[in-house]
Amino acid sequence: MSWQDISTAPAPGTVVCKIDEVEGVKALDLAGFPLLVVRDADGLRGFVNLCPHQYLPLDYQGTRILSADGARLICSSHQAQFDCRTGAVIAGPAGCGLDPVPLRQEADRVVIAEG
Secondary structure, three states: OOHHHOOOOOOOOOEEEEHHHOOEEEEEEEOOEEEEEEEEOOEEEEEEOOOOOOOOOOOOOOOOOEOOOOOEEEOOOOOOEEEOOOOOEEEOOOOOOOOEEOEEEEOOEEEEOOO
């Protein structure tokens, strides 16, 4: 399933937030679309904020979803872990990861990119 298959998926060009609001990871609800924005030394990335194992937001039971080393996103419901750069599963049922959402920086804002 692609992020665009979700009925509430935002259109390319949709403003997500201001860039300075994101350091590490930020969970957002964009009119019913669950989004994770990751910003670190590797750049800016987005993922659908739904654990592919339980279809709950990663921050469903707590907001601390970024590992101490900043390398993994951790589901607060059952501790599945995903690579912060790719969304690939690191710990949890194999074969499923987080769905990427293309983002870009436009001036001082984060926006949904084409993709």
